[in-house]
Amino acid sequence: MESHERLLDVLRDRLGLKGTKEGCSTGDCGICAVLMDGKLVNSCLIFAVQARNKKIVTIEGIGTETNLHPLQKAFIKWNASQCGYCIPAMILASKDLLDKNPTPTEDEIKKATSGILCRCTGYLKIVEAVKTAAQEMKK
Amino acid sequence: MMETLYYWFHQRQVGRQLRRFDMYIPENLADLLDYLDAHQSGVHLIANGSDLINRIQRRQINPKILVDLSGLSEFSYVRKDGKTIKIGAMTTISDIIASSVIDTRHDVFREVAAQFGGPSIINMATIGGNVCAASSSEDLLPVLLVLDAQVRLRSKRGDRILRLDDFLKGKRIIHLNPNEILVEVMFPELDDYSVCAFEKIGMRNSLIIAFVNSAVYLKLDKRTRRIETIRIAFNRVAGKIPERAKRTEEKLHGQVVNEHVMKEGLSSLNAELRLSSDFRVSSEYRTDVAGVLFKRALNRCAEKLLGEAVIV
Numbered sequence: 001m002e003s004h005e006r007l008l009d010v011l012r013d014r015l016g017l018k019g020t021k022e023g024c025s026t027g028d029c030g031i032c033a034v035l036m037d038g039k040l041v042n043s044c045l046i047f048a049v050q051a052r053n054k055k056i057v058t059i060e061g062i063g064t065e066t067n068l069h070p071l072q073k074a075f076i077k078w079n080a081s082q083c084g085y086c087i088p089a090m091i092l093a094s095k096d097l098l099d100k101n102p103t104p105t106e107d108e109i110k111k112a113t114s115g116i117l118c119r120c121t122g123y124l125k126i127v128e129a130v131k132t133a134a135q136e137m138k139k
Numbered sequence: 140m141m142e143t144l145y146y147w148f149h150q151r152q153v154g155r156q157l158r159r160f161d162m163y164i165p166e167n168l169a170d171l172l173d174y175l176d177a178h179q180s181g182v183h184l185i186a187n188g189s190d191l192i193n194r195i196q197r198r199q200i201n202p203k204i205l206v207d208l209s210g211l212s213e214f215s216y217v218r219k220d221g222k223t224i225k226i227g228a229m230t231t232i233s234d235i236i237a238s239s240v241i242d243t244r245h246d247v248f249r250e251v252a253a254q255f256g257g258p259s260i261i262n263m264a265t266i267g268g269n270v271c272a273a274s275s276s277e278d279l280l281p282v283l284l285v286l287d288a289q290v291r292l293r294s295k296r297g298d299r300i301l302r303l304d305d306f307l308k309g310k311r312i313i314h315l316n317p318n319e320i321l322v323e324v325m326f327p328e329l330d331d332y333s334v335c336a337f338e339k340i341g342m343r344n345s346l347i348i349a350f351v352n353s354a355v356y357l358k359l360d361k362r363t364r365r366i367e368t369i370r371i372a373f374n375r376v377a378g379k380i381p382e383r384a385k386r387t388e389e390k391l392h393g394q395v396v397n398e399h400v401m402k403e404g405l406s407s408l409n410a411e412l413r414l415s416s417d418f419r420v421s422s423e424y425r426t427d428v429a430g431v432l433f434k435r436a437l438n439r440c441a442e443k444l445l446g447e448a449v450i451v
Contacts, residue, residue: 115257
């Protein structure tokens, strides 16, 4: 691993975890988001070396093919994904929200995902999907 | 072989090649200060890197060595020392607003955090990084200027303390010696008679670089509603860095908080602000909207202190 490699580069190119996407490379779009030690961060703005000794959760760590996370089920139910590019980040940001605040208001959902840009959906279905998932997860 | 080719091709395709450099990871503070003392050129400090990576990509700097500060956990704190609040340079914006020391009186920091990029940016950006980035994009600077903040700088030879406005020399230029690091930002706490508000405006509701941002500090005699102290800062006043609008402050000092003071403030700012046009917006728009932000911030200060806005 070289000094200039970002966490995003290591995840995608060295570890083959292609779920985390590269959008703008400048921290302005949020689709490279991962959870680092439980905090949502932009992996395009972190040198891999600075992520040493930290626990990283990517979209590959959320649910499995046979046992999807309630958020993933809700996104499918609501057709909240179109091109799919922002979805891994949206799921991680929503999971981070629901883990810390199981009963968020619509405003809180919007704020939690406000760092991720979506060009396709207009955000409405994503917000509805998170609401549905929150209800499911309360049960 | 294919993997290597693909990797190379991918790097070219993305079009943003980071320059090659080495990273030095200090074992502890003493090691860091020794290292900086010994190597005084080609070396750049990196906190969590959310600003620095962009600057390297844009080729604004070309470091040979990056010194990684992210392991220095001793500089992540928010403390009260008597009547002074002290924040360690490596404290992230989200950790600042989560601290119980930053109570409702200091909600101005929450006002900044709510408009500071997005949830992931505030988890990474540090107060030290924001201060040392020293440009009109750094949202904490107007707030820290009106709070009369100071910075503590440390080298192998000891500490020195500077007023924040003396520390900021120009755009991206700070009074930091090559063998020094910023360790702490401090300011007097707000009390029952003093309050601070922050306003920002940009292209959208989130992930914005400000066209204009503004902070107002107001200290009132609540009974007479006379302004004891008012401090006003914008991300630009006449130069390229955040500054206080001191001529306007002097004009408003001692006056009663009412519509007249608001109007006088706005007209004084109109004369004092020398804002330029750029690829974002025109100078006319900037000056006009700066007045609007001042009005909003002053109103909010009045609301916080007196329970009612100055003008509706």
